[in-house]
Amino acid sequence: MMSAVRLLVLGSILRRGTSHGYAVLSDITSWHADTWTNVKPGSIYHALDKLESEGMTSSVTSDVNVKPGPSRKEYTVTKKGEIEFMALLESALVSVDLQQFSAGIAFMNMLSRQQIEALLQKRRIALETSIQFLRGLPMEELPSDPSKNPELVGIWVSYVENEAATTERILANVQAGKYEFNSKMMEGER
Template sequence: MSTVRLLVLGSILRRGISHGYAVLSDITSWHADTWTSVKPGSIYHALDKLEAQGMTRTVNSEVNVKLGPSRKEYTVTKHGETEFSALLESALVSTDIQQLSVGIAFMDMLSRQKAIALLQQRRIALEKSIRFLRSLPTEERPSEPSKHPELVGIWVSYVENEAATTERILANIQAGKYAFNSELLEGE
């Protein structure tokens, strides 16, 4: 659920004010279904839940662009901004690929320095995991699944790839790649 909450809050924050269909359109246009397990129904459920928890509030639409009942438009409250920041920071240190993916999608909403610090924490945690995984005993004829050399090899390769990916992202950010909102605001 935190992945969906982060996507929904991020979409509304990028727009300032948004209705459910616009949030769904954003997430669909970002092809988030290819890098997360988010489903359309979970987006609307998250909108309801976020409003009930005081993280978003409804606002009156300035212009009713369609005939029929007015649509519900949302803005993010201070409580929601705090939740967004906490989820985003958590996502950038997470070893879960879906959470990291959403974190990367919104990392520009942090300062460059904060994004670097969080990704460095992730890299350190991954390096610790690699050392642990390499220390696991394996057996040619495994007495239990956790001692199967192929299984341990899969784990080591996966975490090594995650560490290398994190290192590449860090290098790109440190090299000045990508625009961060805080830098754009400083330039105004």
């Protein structure tokens, strides 16, 4: 889960250019990311601190104070953070984990169409390999252990088949030109 949170936090800051913690929280909340990941407000602030301590972001204290009290920290993504974002994004787009994949889809427009096609093809192949493996598992009508339960295996086959079909649909939409890709942010650096 942590890499999905890191991806969401870095992506939010990159989209804005400079952002404070509450704006990152507002972005992620407005995207309803809590419905398709396990992201929580506390994990967002923890990720902001961790990313800063790892040199992925840098912060300055804002001169503009919109409310009484301490000044806000404003974050920008460093070069190291941009590299981390790209690695997390690429990893998420090939992941068979639904939450990771969902976070990747949220930022897929930050890559080129060709990169997205290649990553989705890679995910599709991994899912097809998983389907074949699952279908080959031994099953027993009265299973001697849970791994041989036909209902359990059936759940996983159905889940992975659905993921493969979803990946195929997204890939077809990308290939049909349905989405615009704005990869200018990273093109010169790859």
